[in-house]
Amino acid sequence: MxxxxxxxxxxxxxxxxxxxxxxxxxxxxxxxxxxxxxxxxxxxxxxxxxxxxxxxxxxxxAGGMNMTPNFTRLHERPATALIDGDNGMGHLVMHHATELAMQKARGTGVAWVGARHSNHAGPASLYAMMPARENMIGLYLAVGSANHMPPWGGTDMLLSTNPIAVALPSRDFPPIVLDMATTVAAYGKVKTAAQRGEMMPEGWMIDRDGKPLTDPNRAADGFLLPIGGPKGYGLSLIFGILAGVLNGAAFGRDVVDFNADATSTTNTGHVILALDIAAFADPVKFRADIDDVWRQMKSSARMTGVDEIRLPGERLNKVTRDRTAQGxxxxxxxxxxxxxxxxxxxxxxx
Known part of the structure; x- marks a missing residue:
């Protein structure tokens, strides 16, 4: 085949x-x-x-997810809400939360919606991009679905990849979309490498002795490395607090390993922020200004050996176009x- x-x-x-x-x-x-x-x-x-x-x-x-969840708003103000996802599939919970955030932001200018009792919801960019299609800026945070990183200098895996995504609309260029884990590589890349029989690059993981770990089938013997050393650890910690602790969702030792445990309720936490551009600037002008940001970055003088300067979301846009056409x-x-x-x-x- x-x-x-x-x-x-x-x-x-x-x-x-x-x-x-x-x-x-x-x-x-x-x-x-x-x-x-x-x-x-x-x-x-x-x-x-x-x-x-x-x-x-x-x-x-295994009974670990609710197929017919009833979403409830535990706390709500004009610009905020906390949703209980009733252990529903994370995609459903976050689609609902993002729609609510956009609805609120149309009236208040900005809205922050948290969610708890959710599950893994796929890539962060899915939800940040929803507001960007509606003349808004989207920002998404989440607690990862399993802990694969210790605090800086430690060995107890108390933190996850805890991603962030931000999407900003443009006019003639693709939207700027930052979607990144707080670890050098998302754990999903480790799993796909294992399935494809590929090795990992050095720098993704280390073993408990601090030596590079490149065999994805031995991932349980080590842990992911944070981006930027202690700075990535700090980001993972703060994002986890905002998406987990603040929402009454799992954090630290309470995080359930979604990969290994199919029955326990994960109580995954997420945050979506929608910001209506019209509350700060003319949306048409803002989109044109983002185009100008593109032009400035792309026309920047390049270092020797660098063929092109890329912006966050540029590869995503190209892959989307290619796969739409080619499958x-x-x-x-x-x-x-x-x-x-x-x-x-x-x-x-x-």
Whole structure:
């Protein structure tokens, strides 16, 4: 089987929806989740798209996620809200939270919505980009789905990749989209490397003796490294407090390893902030100004050996265009896993 087989975005979305529907998820919810998961693959976030589907379904079958959640607002003010996700799938929780944040921001100028009792929700950029499509700036934070990093200088894994994403709309150029973990590599990249039989670069992980760890199959023997040394540790800590502790969600020793435990409630925490550009500037002018930022960065004098200066979100946009036209690549090991999944669920294969 070719390693370069591709699938159309619409076909991937339909497959994910079929699988989730077979697990008892209501049709409209399955369509929402499938759309977000397939969008992750379309953008090149391969560690957070259909790759995660078998893990999600394992958790669903084990009773670890609620297929018919009832979202409630525990606290609410004009510009803020705290949502209880009722242990629903994280994509549903965060789609709901982001829609609410945008609704509030249209009236208040800026809105901050936190969520607890959620689950893994895919790549951070999914939710930051939703406000950016509505003349807003989106900012997303989350507590990662498993702890893979100790505090700086320690060995107890008390912190996760705790990502941040910020999306800013432009006019003629792609939106600027920063989507990054507070670790050098997201753990999803470690898992995809293991599935593909690839080694990791030095600098992603070290073992408990401080030596480079490059075999992804030995990931449990070490931990991820923070970006920028102690600065990345500090960011992970603060983002975890804002998305976890502030929301009454899991943090530190309370974080459940989503990869290893399919039954325990994860109580994952997230934050979405939506900022209406019109509360600060004319949206048309702001978009044009972001275009000017693009031009300044791209035209900057380059160091020797550097072919191009790129902005955050530039690769995401290119991959999205390429995969829209050419299809989404599904590596052979993943395709086989998905074929087994389809057979077990009694649905048409990808």
């Amino acid at each position: 070719s390693l370069n087989q591709t699938v159309a975005h619409a076909d991937l979305k339909a497959f994910i929806a079929r699988c989730l529907g077979a697990c008892g998820m209501p049709e409209s919810d399955a369509a929402t989740v499938a759309g977000l998961m397939a969008q992750a693959d379309l953008m090149g976030q391969d560690g957070h798209g259909v790759f995660r589907l078998p893990m999600y379904i394992k958790r669903i079958h 989404i690549p599904i590596p052979a090991p993943l395709r086989e896993t998905l074929a087994d999944l389809a057979r077990d669920l009694g649905v048409a294969a990808l």
